[in-house]
Amino acid sequence: xxxxxxxxxxxxxxxxxxxxxxxxxxxxxxxxxxxxxxxxxxxxxxxxxxxxxxxxxxxxxxxxxxxxxxxxxxxxxxxxxxxxxxxxxxxxxxxxxxxxxxxxxxxxxxxxxxxxxxxxxxxxxxxxxxxxxxxxxxxxxxxxxxxxxxxxxxxxxxxxxxxxxxxxxxxxxxxxxxxxxxxxxxxxxxxxxxxxxxxxxxxxxxxxxxxxxxxxxxxxxxxxxxxxxxxxxxxxxxxxxxxxxxxxxxxxxxxxxxxxxxxxxxxxxxxxxxxxxxxxxxxxxxxxxxxxxxxxxxxxxxxxxxxxxxxxxxxxxxxxxxxxxxxxxxxxxxxxxxxxxxxxxxxxxxxxxxxx
Numbered sequence: 001x002x003x004x005x006x007x008x009x010x011x012x013x014x015x016x017x018x019x020x021x022x023x024x025x026x027x028x029x030x031x032x033x034x035x036x037x038x039x040x041x042x043x044x045x046x047x048x049x050x051x052x053x054x055x056x057x058x059x060x061x062x063x064x065x066x067x068x069x070x071x072x073x074x075x076x077x078x079x080x081x082x083x084x085x086x087x088x089x090x091x092x093x094x095x096x097x098x099x100x101x102x103x104x105x106x107x108x109x110x111x112x113x114x115x116x117x118x119x120x121x122x123x124x125x126x127x128x129x130x131x132x133x134x135x136x137x138x139x140x141x142x143x144x145x146x147x148x149x150x151x152x153x154x155x156x157x158x159x160x161x162x163x164x165x166x167x168x169x170x171x172x173x174x175x176x177x178x179x180x181x182x183x184x185x186x187x188x189x190x191x192x193x194x195x196x197x198x199x200x201x202x203x204x205x206x207x208x209x210x211x212x213x214x215x216x217x218x219x220x221x222x223x224x225x226x227x228x229x230x231x232x233x234x235x236x237x238x239x240x241x242x243x244x245x246x247x248x249x250x251x252x253x254x255x256x257x258x259x260x261x262x263x264x265x266x267x268x269x270x271x272x273x274x275x276x277x278x279x280x281x282x283x284x285x286x287x288x289x290x291x292x293x294x295x296x297x298x299x300x301x302x303x304x305x306x307x308x309x310x311x312x313x314x315x316x317x318x319x320x321x322x323x324x325x326x327x328x329x330x331x332x333x334x335x336x337x338x339x340x341x342x343x344x345x346x347x348x349x350x351x352x353x354x355x356x
Contacts, residue, residue: 001090001304002192003338004044005109008084012046013039016073018082021354026329026339028312030346031356037342040356041195041310046071047083047114048193050161052186056116057161061217062195068118077118084113086128090304093188100180110185112162123159125166127181135178137166146175162186192305196220198314200293201286219297226293227270227281229300230260242299249295249327253320255288286315291324298328303336312341322347 003025010018015036021029031037042063049060058065065071072079089097089108097104111128123139136148137158144154146169154175158166163186167178200220214232233239233246250258257273260281270281272288281289294309301307312328313321325347332339346353 001336001338002093002188002306003088003090004085004306004340005088006084006086006111007040007044008082008113009036009040009043011073011079011081012043012071012083013073015039015043016079019356021356023338023340023354024352026332027341027352027354028325028347029340029342029354029356030344031342032344035356037344037356038198038310041197041308041342043083044085044308045195045197047085047161048189048195051189051193052163053161055159055161062193063197072118080115080117080122082113082115084111084126086111087185087189089184090188092304093184096184096187097180100183102177102180102184104184110181112182112185114161121159123157125158127167127178129181134181135167135175137178162189191216191302193308194218194297194301194305195308196293196297196310198311200226201289201314214300219300220293226296227260228268229296230258230270230292231262231268233296233299234258234260246295246299249298249331250292252323252327253291258292287320288315290314291316294324294328298331298335301332301335301337305337307332307337307339309339309341311343313343313345318345321345322349325349325351 004023006022008020009015019036019040029037045062046056049062050057058068069075069077071081086109089104089106089110091106094104094106109130113126115124116122125137127134133148137154138145138147139157139159142157144157146152146154152169155168155170156165160166162182164179164182167175167182169175195218197220214229219226219229233243255272255274260270261268263269271278272281272284297307312324316324326349328339329351
């Protein structure tokens, strides 16, 4: 099981001052409105949906940002934006290391920083292993240079995100270790990151968007709304066990039943039974609309992954928040993945809380 153990974000949206958060297993990040919780979550989603791509993917499976300037603090394109992640090496990482000739111990920490500036598309990438700086690659103009551990020209300008190609020197093998670490990180994290934003509360698609396949990305991302996943989970025999688990979770919050499916051509609708009555999901209030995507994602997230949930407290009272966080923590531990949540209010319980 890989774990996200630290994040570093600066200059992104509302985080002009910069923020470093140390994580240790399941965690709730707590801060007032405007403290940067959502900016932190979105920065991580942007980096992870861009993993392996030639440049940052602004409109991806996890997050959609329409204008590049929206990334920068104060909409200032001259600001340097840095997004850094530190991941613990798991069994997949060990095996990937051996395939490249680099022996890594399980539990070692690979750190990766991607810094960029929109005004001139300057880029700087850094790789770390167990706190030691391993390599620095920089794009200046249209050229690429390795700045550390040696000064050398790169074969291509290093704009590739979390990709080994950004560290290939034109001559010699000075970049071999960096190449291996970037290769390991990119492949170790494949299909291991999921993100639910505040936008998860939407319950329907347009008439011409009625795909009901289970997602390979997050349930609550754009174009992957939960009612469609519910219809698949409820009706296909192979998902009976998953549906039963989902119902066990929702009953803890007093929901007596959940139904979803086609109610008219090109229309998928969902219903919830509360107090002995069935009502449309969009009539049930913010709490239920915000919670059901979370519960579906809890069931679908595979072992060994990292799940981010922004604004887990959306629509909840303090007592309800404590119950929901406890459910999420228990489910993540049982299946075997890490969950990082944000909330304006700190829950009461055993889960780790970090205040920003």
